[in-house]
Amino acid sequence: MSEKLSIVIVDxxxxxxxxxxxxxxxxxxSIVVYTFSCxxxxxxxxxxxxxxxxxxxxLFLIDIYMPVFNGFYVADKVIEKFEKLPKQAACYxxxxxxxxxxxRKINRNSKVQGYIGKxxxxxxxxDLILKHRL
Amino acid sequence: MIDFKQEQIGAVLYVDDEQNNLNSFRSTFRRxxxxxxxxxxxxxxxxxxxxxxxxxxxxxxxxxxxxxxxFFEKIRxxxxxxxxxxxxxxxxxxxVMDAINKGQVYRFIDKPWxxxxxxxxxxxxxxxxxxxxxxxxxxxxxxxxxNELDKFVYSVSHDLRSPLMSILGIxxxxxxxxxxxxxxxxxxxxxxxxxxxxxxxxxIIDHYKGSHSMDNSDSIDFNxxxxxxxxxxxYHPSAxxxxxxxxxxxxxxxxxxxxxxxxxxxxxxxxxxxxxxxEESGKFVKVIGDVTSSQAKITVSDNGVGIKEDKKxxxxxxxxRAKQDNTGTGLGLFIVSEAxxxxxxxxxxxxxxxxxxxxTLKLPGKSE
Numbered sequence: 169m170s171e172k173l174s175i176v177i178v179d180x181x182x183x184x185x186x187x188x189x190x191x192x193x194x195x196x197x198s199i200v201v202y203t204f205s206c207x208x209x210x211x212x213x214x215x216x217x218x219x220x221x222x223x224x225x226x227l228f229l230i231d232i233y234m235p236v237f238n239g240f241y242v243a244d245k246v247i248e249k250f251e252k253l254p255k256q257a258a259c260y261x262x263x264x265x266x267x268x269x270x271x272r273k274i275n276r277n278s279k280v281q282g283y284i285g286k287x288x289x290x291x292x293x294x295d296l297i298l299k300h301r302l
Numbered sequence: 303m304i305d306f307k308q309e310q311i312g313a314v315l316y317v318d319d320e321q322n323n324l325n326s327f328r329s330t331f332r333r334x335x336x337x338x339x340x341x342x343x344x345x346x347x348x349x350x351x352x353x354x355x356x357x358x359x360x361x362x363x364x365x366x367x368x369x370x371x372x373f374f375e376k377i378r379x380x381x382x383x384x385x386x387x388x389x390x391x392x393x394x395x396x397x398v399m400d401a402i403n404k405g406q407v408y409r410f411i412d413k414p415w416x417x418x419x420x421x422x423x424x425x426x427x428x429x430x431x432x433x434x435x436x437x438x439x440x441x442x443x444x445x446x447x448x449n450e451l452d453k454f455v456y457s458v459s460h461d462l463r464s465p466l467m468s469i470l471g472i473x474x475x476x477x478x479x480x481x482x483x484x485x486x487x488x489x490x491x492x493x494x495x496x497x498x499x500x501x502x503x504x505x506i507i508d509h510y511k512g513s514h515s516m517d518n519s520d521s522i523d524f525n526x527x528x529x530x531x532x533x534x535x536x537y538h539p540s541a542x543x544x545x546x547x548x549x550x551x552x553x554x555x556x557x558x559x560x561x562x563x564x565x566x567x568x569x570x571x572x573x574x575x576x577x578x579x580x581e582e583s584g585k586f587v588k589v590i591g592d593v594t595s596s597q598a599k600i601t602v603s604d605n606g607v608g609i610k611e612d613k614k615x616x617x618x619x620x621x622x623r624a625k626q627d628n629t630g631t632g633l634g635l636f637i638v639s640e641a642x643x644x645x646x647x648x649x650x651x652x653x654x655x656x657x658x659x660x661x662t663l664k665l666p667g668k669s670e
Binding site for chain 2: 181183184187190191194233263264265266285286287288289290291292
């Protein structure tokens with residue numbers, strides 16, 4: 169299996185992006201990590217990327233509280249885009265909010281796979297990779 | 303000065319189809335109140351629209367187009383705070399009593415009227431209006447204050463925690479990347495302090511939510527609730543290498559305040575993880591429970607450090623800390639005992655120092 173795999177992280181906090189990127193390189197350095205610090209950029213990237221490129225993306229991690237477009241909006245756009253593609257990607261929302269179940273109430277309709285409380289850790293990445301078989 | 307006085311006094315609208323009555327009413331009471339008059343319902347509506355200072359409306363019952371009670375029924379929802387008084391002869395008394403009982407009318411005055419009784423009724427009406435008004439004002443400002451507090455609490459939960467979690471993330475990364483022993487020690491201290499601050503934020507929020515959740519009654523699925531709690535602590539360092547078992551036997555619907563129960567269970571479970579014996583192998587935390595619609599009996603047990611006999615009373619006090627190592631805030635069990643009191647339940651603590659702790663909760667279920 170020499171399939172190329174990639175993970176996309178969207179977070180307006182640059183430090184959290186760096187943490188995510190470096191942790192992932194510890195878990196498996198063959199995984200390609202795309203990071204975006206603003207929602208606009210990731211939406212533009214979705215728009216302009218080739219299908220083959222998007223097909224390699226297995227996982228999206230998107231921060232909920234971002235300026236301009238929040239994580240729910242971005243996740244909806246991502247899911248909308250992937251529904252047209254042969255292979256789906258899993259979307260998770262990230263937040264430092266304590267009670268994520270409260271956040272869940274805000275948006276029951278979202279088709280995201282789940283919510284992840286910060287900080288992201290090596291254990292969490294290992295679990296996710298196992299679950300989605302990267 | 304005059305404005306203030308007038309505000310306290312207020313205006314009265316009198317509706318009657320007989321012009322003579324309107325004239326005599328006006329001349330009798332114009333020194334005491336601002337008087338507006340109307341000789342039919344349409345005129346009365348116009349007057350209400352243009353005079354927002356009207357506090358009391360007096361209407362004759364017998365009018366050609368609509369009766370007084372019918373008129374009040376119409377305006378009741380548009381002007382709910384204005385006090386409605388009906389003027390009536392003896393023959394209509396049954397209809398009017400009915401209206402009073404249904405809450406459409408505050409009071410009735412019989413015809414021909416006695417000036418003193420009318421004055422008394424108007425004064426009572428104005429007092430009632432003023433009371434309703436200031437109560438509504440206070441409710442509104444209280445609601446605003448609550449909303450602001452809510453916003454504050456959520457921003458504490460997010461804005462304060464967000465940079466804290468970044469610090470924790472970097473410290474985690476440093477532990478993976480660095481080999482220098484001293485540096486590792488420093489980062490471990492940083493993590494400890496972040497954990498402490500984070501615990502404090504959690505408890506403030508829990509406490510706030512606990513004291514603000516009114517008598518909410520939610521349907522509680524204990525298995526779901528516990529897995530939610532575990533999800534939030536399973537990556538915590540204290541949870542590594544600890545076997546976690548849950549056996550909840552719940553067949554019936556159990557209703558109670560979800561927020562308070564979550565506060566209790568998450569504090570007890572995270573304590574069970576936190577106070578493990580470090581060198582021990584076979585560390586476990588176990589939650590067992592039997593739930594019926596009338597009672598939930600939940601036991602949280604561990605084979606951790608345990609509590610000394612003479613400290614068992616103290617652990618529920620505010621700011622009491624069992625360990626010297628800076629991990630606790632001393633609020634956890636205090637908040638637990640407060641929440642249990644609100645839930646109307648009991649808590650029982652069995653512990654052997656150096657062997658482990660077993661805490662049993664009994665919580666009553668609310669009927670629908």
